[in-house]
Amino acid sequence: MANKVNVSVVYLAWSAFSTVVNLFFVRNLYVGGDWNLSWSKKAAAEAEAVAAISCSGHGRAYLDGLVLNGKEPICDCNSCYGGPDCSLFLPACPANADSGDPYFLEPFWMQHATSSALVVAGWHRMGYSYSDHSFISPELESHIRTLHSVVGNAITAGRYIVFGAGSTQLLNAAVNALSSDNSSTPASVVALFPYYPVYKLQTELFQSKNYRFEGDASLWENRTSNATMNFIEFVTSPNNPDGQLRKAVLHGHPNAKAIHDHAYYWPHFSPIPTPADEDVMIFTISKLTGHAGARFGWAIIKDEAVYERMTTYMTLNTFGVSRDSQLRALKLIKVVLEDGAREIFEFGYEIMRDRWEKLSKTLSTSKRFSLQKLAPQYCSFSQKVRAPSPAYAWLKCEREEDRDCYSVLEAAGITGREGGLFGAELDRYVRLSLIRSQDDFDLLLHRLRKISGEEGAKPF
Numbered sequence: 001m002a003n004k005v006n007v008s009v010v011y012l013a014w015s016a017f018s019t020v021v022n023l024f025f026v027r028n029l030y031v032g033g034d035w036n037l038s039w040s041k042k043a044a045a046e047a048e049a050v051a052a053i054s055c056s057g058h059g060r061a062y063l064d065g066l067v068l069n070g071k072e073p074i075c076d077c078n079s080c081y082g083g084p085d086c087s088l089f090l091p092a093c094p095a096n097a098d099s100g101d102p103y104f105l106e107p108f109w110m111q112h113a114t115s116s117a118l119v120v121a122g123w124h125r126m127g128y129s130y131s132d133h134s135f136i137s138p139e140l141e142s143h144i145r146t147l148h149s150v151v152g153n154a155i156t157a158g159r160y161i162v163f164g165a166g167s168t169q170l171l172n173a174a175v176n177a178l179s180s181d182n183s184s185t186p187a188s189v190v191a192l193f194p195y196y197p198v199y200k201l202q203t204e205l206f207q208s209k210n211y212r213f214e215g216d217a218s219l220w221e222n223r224t225s226n227a228t229m230n231f232i233e234f235v236t237s238p239n240n241p242d243g244q245l246r247k248a249v250l251h252g253h254p255n256a257k258a259i260h261d262h263a264y265y266w267p268h269f270s271p272i273p274t275p276a277d278e279d280v281m282i283f284t285i286s287k288l289t290g291h292a293g294a295r296f297g298w299a300i301i302k303d304e305a306v307y308e309r310m311t312t313y314m315t316l317n318t319f320g321v322s323r324d325s326q327l328r329a330l331k332l333i334k335v336v337l338e339d340g341a342r343e344i345f346e347f348g349y350e351i352m353r354d355r356w357e358k359l360s361k362t363l364s365t366s367k368r369f370s371l372q373k374l375a376p377q378y379c380s381f382s383q384k385v386r387a388p389s390p391a392y393a394w395l396k397c398e399r400e401e402d403r404d405c406y407s408v409l410e411a412a413g414i415t416g417r418e419g420g421l422f423g424a425e426l427d428r429y430v431r432l433s434l435i436r437s438q439d440d441f442d443l444l445l446h447r448l449r450k451i452s453g454e455e456g457a458k459p460f
Contacts, residue, residue: 040119043119044119046063047063047117047119049072050062050072050073053072053073053075054085055075055076055077055085055086056081056085056087057086058077058086058087059077059078059081059085059086060075060106061074061076062076078437078439078440079093079095079096079436079437079440079443080093080094080095080096080440081439092413093413094410094413094414094415095413095414095415095444095446095447096436096440097432097433097434097440098416098417098433099433099436100240100287100292100391100392100433100435101292101435101436102286102287102290102291102292102435102436103290103435103436103440104290104348104351104352104434104435104436104437104438104441105289105290105344105347105348106290106437108290108344108348109290112335115334115335115338116332116335118327118328118331120324120327124324124327125323125324125327128319129320135163135314135315135319135321136161136162136163136321136326137323137326137327137330139330140163140326140329140330140333141161143330143333143334143337144156145157146337147333147336147337147341148275148300150340150341151266151267151272151341151381152272152275153262153265153266153267153272153275153276153381154265154276154277154281154283154300155275155276155277159300159301159302160300160301160302160304161298161299161300161301162298162301162307162310162311163296163298163320163321163326164296164297164298164299164314164321165295165296165297165318165321165322165325166284166286166292166295166296166297167261167263167282167284167286167297168198168202168297169297169314169317170282170297170298170299170310171198171199171202171259171282172202172203172206173299173310173313173314173317174259174280174282174299174306174310175189175203175211175232175259176208176210176211176309176310176313177306177309177310177313178232178257178259178280178306179208179210179211179230179232181210183210185230186208186209186212187210187211187230187232188211188212188214188220188229188230188231188232189203189211189231189232189234190213190214190215190216190217190219190220190231190232190233190249190250191216191217191233191234191235191236192216192217192218192235192246192249193216193422193423193424194239194242194394194419194422194423194429195234195239195422195423196234196236196240196241196261196422197421197422199213200213211232215424216423216424217231217233217249218249220249220250221250228255229255230256230257231256231257232256232257232258233256233258233259234258234261235247235248235249235259235261235278236260237261237262237265237276238264238265238269238270238390238391240261240263240264240391240392240431241392241394241422241429241431242390242392242394243264243269243270243372243374243388243390243391243392243394244374245270245273248260257279257280258278258279258280259280259282260276260278260281260282261282262281262282263282263283263284263286263287263297264287264391265283266287266288266345266348267345267349267379267381267382268344268345268347268348268349268352268389269287269348269352269390269391270389270390271377271378271379271385271386272379272380272381273377273378273379273380274380278302279301279302279306280299280300280301280302280306281299281300281301282298282299282300283297283298284296284297284298285297285329285332285333287391288333288336289333289336289344291328291329291332294328294329294332295321295322295325296325296326296328341381345381345382349382349386349389352389352390352391352434353386353387353388355434355441356374356387356389356390356393356434357387359371359393359448362445362448362452363448363452365452366452366453367398368397368398368399368402368451368452368453369395369396369397369452370396370398371393371394371395371396372390372393372394374388375388376388390434391433391434391435392431392432392433392434392435393431393432393434394429394431395416395429395430395431395432396428396429397428397429397430402428403427403428404427405419405427405428405429405430406418406420406430409430409451412447412450412451413447414432414444414447416431416432416433417430417431417432417433418430419431
């Protein structure tokens, strides 16, 4: 009995001591309504010092940038700019309209430097999993569901969510989950031309016995021989490269399943007529917030068996997504949601609409080039009809002799993405990225004005 009393006394004394110590630290850290920072001061000072390096407005310095002579990081210059402070324009440099790096949103995040900043302790999430033994942050999952509800671009109620390293990792995870281990013939993976090249390249890379890439989905639509075949169709909506809202070509086929890639189904790139409500839907933060380097995406899934197979794939592939990436994604989504997601989408939409209008006007009188046709459409998020604001221009060379459109533009100092990568016999097309930096877009527009013969093209 005495021992129990002694243990109780010791426990109470230790609890009281612990409380006093905690109060002491809180009192010393929180003074006058502000936190009196300790270990995070140096990290914050380093971040602000690097962010303050101007790079002449044509580049950025980064904390992990190359350091010369033990001093501050040097500037990473935008395409066609060089020199120590990125002030030197390189006139012979080709306009970069190839990659999908979403630098057009960089100014938004510079305007929200305070709310979007992160300082992470060196001991943050050192283990493989969260406290519930999963690889998914429950708080991040909750915010993703809230985000879709606010934007109205996807149904998440009663659905499962899987995280991936960007949408890229989730694409093959979905193909693997939808294919059968017991079928005598592999599932045919298809996509309507023009399609995102990664679908073909990734499917062929893994060389699975359970599936193989079979090209254009439209070629299988009315074949009588396909009644017993199994299909997995990639449906990209809005489509990359032409921005069209799409539906499955093989919808209604008894053995067809679909993966709906909605990477660009956000109000800055596309009107949102209705919430997406498909069996497998894939999204990515790269086209939501512009943080492609964070490598974070998610899939929304109806069927539990498909969810379990995708979860197993992710577990065996990478043990889930980086905890640091999930923390950053959570921080960014919180900023997006601050005002009901209005500010970021209006900011992004204004830029993309303006770029599309300028590009369309530049090529409107050209007989050498044409663009995809996109019409204004009602958007349930903004509750009004909105003009097109696509991420890419799908440009076609119209002259008979311009069969290799990529080479035509390359000779004019423009680097796009070859149309042939998006499907067979598409060499007359080139995809031009409109989501890069303002420097990139301005130079692209100048070169297009010059090659299309627009009068008054001034030296850049």
